[in-house]
Amino acid sequence: MTAQLTEPAARAWRADPYADALRVGRGPLYLRRQDGWLLPLEVERWCAEPDAADDTVLARCTGRVLDIGCGPGRLVAALARLGRTALGVDVTPEAVARTVRxxxxxxxxxxxxxxxxxxxxxxxxxxxGNIGIGGDPAALLRRARELAAPGGSLLVETAAADVDERVDVHVEDGNGGRGASFRWARLGTRALCAGAPGAGWTPHGTWQAAGRHFVHLTR
Known part of the structure; x- marks a missing residue:
């Protein structure tokens, strides 16, 4: 049932505006909510080398690492260069291709x-922001628990705002290109920490770096 829940989103992320942006390595690209609100997607940062905030994530990665929604794969590639076992998972062929390259x-x-x-x-x-995948954070957290080893860690980037929302969005490029609508979620740190125990995770710590917010959960 959960896999079916995410299929419209999978199709949307394979749509031309997102795939085209990854192909050239730059935006503009946005998530647009039905009420018109726009969330800029940081394609240039995703396609670049890991930055200082990413380094704080990489420093907390132990053992075998699974990157859900890896995008163009900057974290997976960085771990590979360190000789670490790491695998990215993404529904977009162009993202997977960039990761492999x-x-x-x-x-x-x-x-x-x-x-x-x-x-x-x-x-x-x-x-x-991949806690938003599928628009159902509880289902995603439960799935992550199935994938993690006993005692394993889940590192989540949360929204800077104190938000807890499930919305319909679509990807657009600002030049008329638009993908299909799908469900998405945005969670701030407080909402994630409140919901994590019900999905089998224990909050272990939080941190901020370069204006970005993160939570470390343990199984």
Whole structure:
């Protein structure tokens, strides 16, 4: 049921505006809510080398690492260069292709599809707002718990605002290109920490870096 829940989103992220932006490595690209509100998507940062905030995430990665919604794969590639076992998962073929070209390993699948190493990943990542995948954070947290090893970690990037919302959005490029509508979620740190125990996760700590917000959960 959860896999079916995310299929419209999977199709939307494969749509031309997002795939085209990844192909050239730059925006503009946005998530637009039905009421007109826009969330800029940081394509240039995603396609660049890890920045100082990303380095704080990489420093907390232990053992085998699974990056859910890896995008163009900057974190997976960085871990590979360090000789670490890391796998990215993304529904967009162009994202997977960029990850592989950067030297990382990635699969073109939904997180709700069967994945290798389920129950054995020491660190699972939900970075760049990917806690929103599927528009159901509780379902995503439960799925991440299935993938993580006993005692494993989940590192989540949260919204800077104190927000807890489920919305219909679409991807657009500001030049007339538009993808299909799908469900998305945005969670701030407080909302994530409040909901994590019900999905089998214990808040272990929070931190901020370069204006970005993160939570470390343990299984």
């Amino acid at each position: 950067a030297g990382g390993s990635a699969l073109c699948r939904s997180v709700f599809d069967p994945l290798p190493g389920a129950g054995r990943w020491d660190t699972v990542l939900l970075i760049d």
